Amino acid sequence: MKNWIDELKRVLTPKQVLTELADRHSYSFDASFGEYLPEAVVQVKNKYEVASVLKAANEFHFPVYPRGKGTCLSGGPLPVHGGAVLDLSQWPEQIDVRPEDLTVVVSPSALPANINQAAEEYGLMYAPDPSSAHVATIGGNLAENSGGPRGLKYGVTKDFVLGLEIVTPEGEITRTGGQTIKNVTGFDLTKLIVGSEGTLAVITEATLKLLPKPPAVQTLMVSFKDIRSAGQAVSKTLTSGILPSKMEFMDQACIRAVENFQPSGLPIDAEAILIIELDGHPDAIAAELEVVEKIMMELGASETIVPGNPEEAARIWHARKQVSPAIAQIKPTKVSEDATVPRSKIPEMMERLQAIKEKYKVEIVVFGHAGDGNLHPNILCDKRDQEEMARVESAVEEIFLAAIKLGGTLSGEHGIGTMKAPFMEVELGKVGLDMMKRMKESWDPNNILNPGKIFTEQGQRLVLRNE
Amino acid sequence: MKNWIDELKRVLTPKQVLTELADRHSYSFDASFGEYLPEAVVQVKNKYEVASVLKAANEFHFPVYPRGKGTCLSGGPLPVHGGAVLDLSQWPEQIDVRPEDLTVVVSPSALPANINQAAEEYGLMYAPDPSSAHVATIGGNLAENSGGPRGLKYGVTKDFVLGLEIVTPEGEITRTGGQTIKNVTGFDLTKLIVGSEGTLAVITEATLKLLPKPPAVQTLMVSFKDIRSAGQAVSKTLTSGILPSKMEFMDQACIRAVENFQPSGLPIDAEAILIIELDGHPDAIAAELEVVEKIMMELGASETIVPGNPEEAARIWHARKQVSPAIAQIKPTKVSEDATVPRSKIPEMMERLQAIKEKYKVEIVVFGHAGDGNLHPNILCDKRDQEEMARVESAVEEIFLAAIKLGGTLSGEHGIGTMKAPFMEVELGKVGLDMMKRMKESWDPNNILNPGKIFTEQGQRLVLRNE
The missing domain is CATH 3.30.70.2740 (Alpha-Beta Plaits)
Incomplete structure (x- = not known):
C-alpha cells in the first residue's frame, strides 16, 4: 500500500511536507497542556491544497489537525493521534477591507491586530480583541471563537463573522453565509463552524463585519480592598444603564506578578483592581464616567485613577496584557x-x-x-x-x-479541546452531547478532522500527571 | 394498527387534539402563500407534552409542524404533508426578567413586545423588534431568526439568544447554551437551532440577552425626489462613523398606500423616504443628528422632518408599521x-x-x-x-x-420555508446544501419535524398558480 506521506508530497510539493524530527517537535505542543508528536507537518497556502490534503486523509485514513500559530489554550491543534498537522500560518496574509459594505475579507493566516489596523484606516474597527491579537491568527480565533476584553460590549469573534469559505472534512470546497449583514438562508453553518475547534471544517477565508470606530475612549482603573466588592461593583455598573466596552479584573497575585515582570505602576497593595473602558461620544463618556466613579466609591473603592491622556491609558492596558506572561514566570x-x-x-x-x-x-x-x-x-x-x-x-x-x-459553563472563550472534554457530559447531558456527536459523524464519517477534541474518547478523564 | 390521532389523545388529553374541519382549516395557512389541511392540531402547554407528541410521531410516522401565531411570511408552519400542527400559542406566557444577569427567560408563547415591556421595567431592553412584535410569538421569532428595524445597530433575534431548552425531533428534552454571555462549550447548537425554521427542534424555553435601554432616541424623516439618492444616502451615512439604530426605506407606492389606508402625514409626493432613528446619550445624538442631516442635504434630500416630541416620532414609526397591512389592501x-x-x-x-x-x-x-x-x-x-x-x-x-x-442572499429575515426552497442550490451550491441535509438527517432520521421546508423535494419549483 502507498505511504500517505508520499501521497501528500505528490499532491503538494515535497518541501511543503515536513517530516524531520525537529520540525515535528515544533508542532507537538500549543499553549495548553501536553505534547504529542505528529508524523508529518503540512504547510498549505491555498484552499485547493487544503482540499487535496483532506481528500488524501480520507483515502489513507490519517488524522489532520488544523493549526494557526499554536497559541491555543485548550489543545485545539494538538496531534493527539499522530497523523498530520495542517499548518495554515504560512498562507499569504490577505486583508481586503470593503468600507462601503462595512466588511473585511481575510485569509486564515491574517492576524486580528492587523485586521483591526487595516479597518482603522477607514475609520472602522474590527471589535474582537483577544490578548493574543498580535500573535494568533484569525483562523485560530475563528476555530475557537475567541473573546477578549471588548467582548463585554461588542461580543466575540462569532458575532462578527458574516460568511466563510471552508473545506469540508471530506475535502469539498464550499461557502457558508455571505457578505450581507442579515442572512437566514438555510441552517447557520457559519456560526456552527466558528467555535467548532477545527472539527467540522477547515476555514480558508472569512468575511467579517466591521463597525464605525467609536470617536472616543476613556479608561479608568479602580483599586479595591477586597475581592467581593470588586465583583459587586461589576454587577452594579452593568445594571446602572451603562455598558462599558471593557471591564477587566485582576487580583493581587496578578498585580504583583505584573509589577515583578515589568513594572507598570499598578497598585500592589490593592486586593483587586478593575480596569474599565468606556467608549462612544466624548460627551456621553464624560457623563458615564461620573456615574461609574460614583458606583465604585459607593462600593468602597480605595483609589480611582483616570488617565489623563491616551499614553497613560495604553500603559494600563499594556499591563493587563502582561498578566499571562508575568504569571508564567512564577x-x-x-x-x-x-x-x-x-x-x-x-x-x-x-x-x-x-x-x-x-x-x-x-x-x-x-x-x-x-x-x-x-x-x-x-x-x-x-x-x-x-x-x-x-x-x-x-x-x-x-x-x-x-x-x-452556578449556572455557568466550562469554557467562555478558550474552548474544550482535550482537557475539558471529560466534563462535557456534566454540562450538556447525554442527549446534548449525542446531538453534537451526530453532527460530527454526519460531516466527518471517517473521523479525519481533528479527532480527540471536544468529545471524550473511551475512558478519557482529566490527567495532568505523567502516569 | 393503532390510529395515531387516538394515540395523541391518549398521551395528551382528548380536548388538546383538534380534528374538526373548521379547526383544521384555521391552521391550514400562514401569512405566506398556499393552503394545506392538517389531519389534526395538537395544542401543547409544556415540554413533556411536546416530547410525547414527537415520540408518538416517530412511532407512527406522522409529520409534526410547530406553529406560534401563524404570522410567518415564508410558510414555516404550513402542514404541507398532512399530519399534525403543533400549536404552541396556548402555552402560558412566562417572562422572567433577571436584571442582575441582564437576561430574561421566556416561554415559546411569549410575545416579543411583552418581553421588551417587561425588560423596560428594569431600564433594560430586548432589542429585536420585528414589525409583528405585538402579534407573533418569540417561538416563531426564534424559529425564523426574525429581524426588524433595530437590527441595523443591535442585530437580529439570534444575537440575543444565550440558551434554549428544546425537544429533539425524536422527543428528547435537552438544553443548549446556557445563561452566560460567553460560552464555547462544544458546538453552538443554540445558534444552529435559531433560524432552522422548526426543522431541527421544538423550542420550549429560551434565555435571552437584554441590554441597557438607551437614554434617548431621536427620529428623522427624510424625503427624496429619486430612489437612487435615498440608497446613496444610506451608504454615505453608514460610512460616516455613525451607526443609527434604525434606517428604514419606503418608496412612493408604500407612502401612498399608507396614506390611503390610515392618513399619517407622510409626504405623498416624495419618490422615497428614509426614516432614521439615532439612539444613545442625548448629547451624542444631537451631534450625530447634525451630521446625518448634512449628509441627507448633500445627497439632494427635498425635505427633512425632525419630530419635536416622542408622540410625533411614534406617529412616524406607526406609519412605517402600517405598510404591510396598507399594501395588502391594494x-x-x-x-x-x-x-x-x-x-x-x-x-x-x-x-x-x-x-x-x-x-x-x-x-x-x-x-x-x-x-x-x-x-x-x-x-x-x-x-x-x-x-x-x-x-x-x-x-x-x-x-x-x-x-x-449582487453578492446577496435569498432571505434576510423571513426564512426559506416552502417558496424559496427551489432556489437554495443556486445560492449554496450542491455541497453547501448537502452539508445542511446531513445535519437534518442525523437529527431527524424519520423526517418527522417540519418536513417540506428549506430543502426542496423531488422536482419542486416555485409555483404561485393553481395548476
Missing part, C-alpha cells in the same frame, strides 16, 4: 481556565475560587473579563511534582463543577 | 420578499427591482431595512389571474437571482 506550569458564570454570580464564583485554593493548597491567581462573568483562574504549579499535580487535577475539576453549579 | 394577493444585498449594493438592487417591475409588468412596491441591505419588494397581484401569476413567478425568480448576483 512557577514552571500554568493551568489556565476560563469557566464562566452568569454576571450576577461573579462575587460568588470569586468566593468559591478562594475556597478551592485553600482546600487543595494550590496557587490560584485570578484575572479576566469580569463584565462577562468570564474569569481566568490560573493554577500555578510544577508539572514534575506528581503530588502537587494530583491536587491541581482535583482543583480544576472543582472549578468546572462550581461554574456549572 | 390587490388581493401580496407576495412579500426579503432578498438582501451587501450594503454598498442597495442603490443597484433598487435599480434592478425597477427594471424587473417594467420587464414583467408587475406591481412591485418596496420598503424595508435599507441600512441592512434588507429590502422588502412586495409584488401586488391577484392569485386568481393565472396569466398575471405566471409573470409574478418570473419576477420573483429574477429578484432572487439579482440578489444572489
Whole structure:
C-alpha cells in the first residue's frame, strides 16, 4: 500500500511536507497542556491544497489537525493521534477591507491586530480583541471563537463573522453565509463552524463585519480592598444603564506578578483592581464616567485613577496584557481556565475560587473579563511534582463543577479541546452531547478532522500527571 | 394498527387534539402563500407534552409542524404533508426578567413586545423588534431568526439568544447554551437551532440577552425626489462613523398606500423616504443628528422632518408599521420578499427591482431595512389571474437571482420555508446544501419535524398558480 506521506508530497510539493524530527517537535505542543508528536507537518497556502490534503486523509485514513500559530489554550491543534498537522500560518496574509459594505475579507493566516489596523484606516474597527491579537491568527480565533476584553460590549469573534469559505472534512470546497449583514438562508453553518475547534471544517477565508470606530475612549482603573466588592461593583455598573466596552479584573497575585515582570505602576497593595473602558461620544463618556466613579466609591473603592491622556491609558492596558506572561514566570506550569458564570454570580464564583485554593493548597491567581462573568483562574504549579499535580487535577475539576453549579459553563472563550472534554457530559447531558456527536459523524464519517477534541474518547478523564 | 390521532389523545388529553374541519382549516395557512389541511392540531402547554407528541410521531410516522401565531411570511408552519400542527400559542406566557444577569427567560408563547415591556421595567431592553412584535410569538421569532428595524445597530433575534431548552425531533428534552454571555462549550447548537425554521427542534424555553435601554432616541424623516439618492444616502451615512439604530426605506407606492389606508402625514409626493432613528446619550445624538442631516442635504434630500416630541416620532414609526397591512389592501394577493444585498449594493438592487417591475409588468412596491441591505419588494397581484401569476413567478425568480448576483442572499429575515426552497442550490451550491441535509438527517432520521421546508423535494419549483 502507498505511504500517505508520499501521497501528500505528490499532491503538494515535497518541501511543503515536513517530516524531520525537529520540525515535528515544533508542532507537538500549543499553549495548553501536553505534547504529542505528529508524523508529518503540512504547510498549505491555498484552499485547493487544503482540499487535496483532506481528500488524501480520507483515502489513507490519517488524522489532520488544523493549526494557526499554536497559541491555543485548550489543545485545539494538538496531534493527539499522530497523523498530520495542517499548518495554515504560512498562507499569504490577505486583508481586503470593503468600507462601503462595512466588511473585511481575510485569509486564515491574517492576524486580528492587523485586521483591526487595516479597518482603522477607514475609520472602522474590527471589535474582537483577544490578548493574543498580535500573535494568533484569525483562523485560530475563528476555530475557537475567541473573546477578549471588548467582548463585554461588542461580543466575540462569532458575532462578527458574516460568511466563510471552508473545506469540508471530506475535502469539498464550499461557502457558508455571505457578505450581507442579515442572512437566514438555510441552517447557520457559519456560526456552527466558528467555535467548532477545527472539527467540522477547515476555514480558508472569512468575511467579517466591521463597525464605525467609536470617536472616543476613556479608561479608568479602580483599586479595591477586597475581592467581593470588586465583583459587586461589576454587577452594579452593568445594571446602572451603562455598558462599558471593557471591564477587566485582576487580583493581587496578578498585580504583583505584573509589577515583578515589568513594572507598570499598578497598585500592589490593592486586593483587586478593575480596569474599565468606556467608549462612544466624548460627551456621553464624560457623563458615564461620573456615574461609574460614583458606583465604585459607593462600593468602597480605595483609589480611582483616570488617565489623563491616551499614553497613560495604553500603559494600563499594556499591563493587563502582561498578566499571562508575568504569571508564567512564577512557577514552571500554568493551568489556565476560563469557566464562566452568569454576571450576577461573579462575587460568588470569586468566593468559591478562594475556597478551592485553600482546600487543595494550590496557587490560584485570578484575572479576566469580569463584565462577562468570564474569569481566568490560573493554577500555578510544577508539572514534575506528581503530588502537587494530583491536587491541581482535583482543583480544576472543582472549578468546572462550581461554574456549572452556578449556572455557568466550562469554557467562555478558550474552548474544550482535550482537557475539558471529560466534563462535557456534566454540562450538556447525554442527549446534548449525542446531538453534537451526530453532527460530527454526519460531516466527518471517517473521523479525519481533528479527532480527540471536544468529545471524550473511551475512558478519557482529566490527567495532568505523567502516569 | 393503532390510529395515531387516538394515540395523541391518549398521551395528551382528548380536548388538546383538534380534528374538526373548521379547526383544521384555521391552521391550514400562514401569512405566506398556499393552503394545506392538517389531519389534526395538537395544542401543547409544556415540554413533556411536546416530547410525547414527537415520540408518538416517530412511532407512527406522522409529520409534526410547530406553529406560534401563524404570522410567518415564508410558510414555516404550513402542514404541507398532512399530519399534525403543533400549536404552541396556548402555552402560558412566562417572562422572567433577571436584571442582575441582564437576561430574561421566556416561554415559546411569549410575545416579543411583552418581553421588551417587561425588560423596560428594569431600564433594560430586548432589542429585536420585528414589525409583528405585538402579534407573533418569540417561538416563531426564534424559529425564523426574525429581524426588524433595530437590527441595523443591535442585530437580529439570534444575537440575543444565550440558551434554549428544546425537544429533539425524536422527543428528547435537552438544553443548549446556557445563561452566560460567553460560552464555547462544544458546538453552538443554540445558534444552529435559531433560524432552522422548526426543522431541527421544538423550542420550549429560551434565555435571552437584554441590554441597557438607551437614554434617548431621536427620529428623522427624510424625503427624496429619486430612489437612487435615498440608497446613496444610506451608504454615505453608514460610512460616516455613525451607526443609527434604525434606517428604514419606503418608496412612493408604500407612502401612498399608507396614506390611503390610515392618513399619517407622510409626504405623498416624495419618490422615497428614509426614516432614521439615532439612539444613545442625548448629547451624542444631537451631534450625530447634525451630521446625518448634512449628509441627507448633500445627497439632494427635498425635505427633512425632525419630530419635536416622542408622540410625533411614534406617529412616524406607526406609519412605517402600517405598510404591510396598507399594501395588502391594494390587490388581493401580496407576495412579500426579503432578498438582501451587501450594503454598498442597495442603490443597484433598487435599480434592478425597477427594471424587473417594467420587464414583467408587475406591481412591485418596496420598503424595508435599507441600512441592512434588507429590502422588502412586495409584488401586488391577484392569485386568481393565472396569466398575471405566471409573470409574478418570473419576477420573483429574477429578484432572487439579482440578489444572489449582487453578492446577496435569498432571505434576510423571513426564512426559506416552502417558496424559496427551489432556489437554495443556486445560492449554496450542491455541497453547501448537502452539508445542511446531513445535519437534518442525523437529527431527524424519520423526517418527522417540519418536513417540506428549506430543502426542496423531488422536482419542486416555485409555483404561485393553481395548476
